[in-house]
Amino acid sequence: MTKTLARAVLLGAVASIPASKLKAVSERQLQRAAESALPPTEPEKQLVGADPTGHLENMPPAVVADHVARRLGYGPLDTTTKLRIQNAIHYTFGALSGAAYGALADAFPAATAGMGTAAGAGLYLASHASTLPLLRIQPPPWRLPRAAFVWEFTSHLVFGAALELSRRSVRLVTRV
Numbered sequence: 001m002t003k004t005l006a007r008a009v010l011l012g013a014v015a016s017i018p019a020s021k022l023k024a025v026s027e028r029q030l031q032r033a034a035e036s037a038l039p040p041t042e043p044e045k046q047l048v049g050a051d052p053t054g055h056l057e058n059m060p061p062a063v064v065a066d067h068v069a070r071r072l073g074y075g076p077l078d079t080t081t082k083l084r085i086q087n088a089i090h091y092t093f094g095a096l097s098g099a100a101y102g103a104l105a106d107a108f109p110a111a112t113a114g115m116g117t118a119a120g121a122g123l124y125l126a127s128h129a130s131t132l133p134l135l136r137i138q139p140p141p142w143r144l145p146r147a148a149f150v151w152e153f154t155s156h157l158v159f160g161a162a163l164e165l166s167r168r169s170v171r172l173v174t175r176v
Contacts, residue, residue: 005103011174012102013095015166020094023159027052030151030158040145049128049138050148057082060128060138061089067137097123098163105167112164120160124153 031053045051049060056062057079065085069075077085101119104111111119133140141149 004106008102008106009099010102011167011170012098012100012105012163014098015102015163015170016094016098017091018166019098019159019162020091022162023094023155024090026158027151027155030154031147034147034150034154038145038147038150040147044145044148047139047144047148049132049152050144056086059086060132061086061093063137065089094159098167101163102167105164114160116160116162116164116167117157118160119163120156120158121153123160124156128152128156 031051040050045054046058048058048063050058052059062082062085065082066075066077069077101111101116104119113119128138129141132138138144141153144152
């Protein structure tokens, strides 16, 4: 049983790498599409998490890195350092989420509902819609520009679907 759980966790973590990459790459196009339909104002784009294209250093992982560095006496961080740490946080969080998803999907196949999109929605709800606002890192979704909610939520659906597809692919390859 422990070996099966460890395998499921590892498969989920491995599957998170392409899923995290796809999420990051798709955000630009999702943002562009959402903003063409729901144009934000310039002040709205200044909000944490609202503009990954123009203000990448103002995304939640970069803001968290800067807050932690300041609390530890190493900040403020320059933009290059923020972005480097942001990538590490992004992929680490993705790997942890993928590991948890791998374990859940293995134990409860219903967790793969919607080809992983339900898990992506759950991840959005557990982070951007609750934890980040509660920690005062990012405004809650209803205080962000509508376009920011749309592209961010959609990017989490993309992550969930890519995570499930990757997990299935890794399972097939490792069974050989």
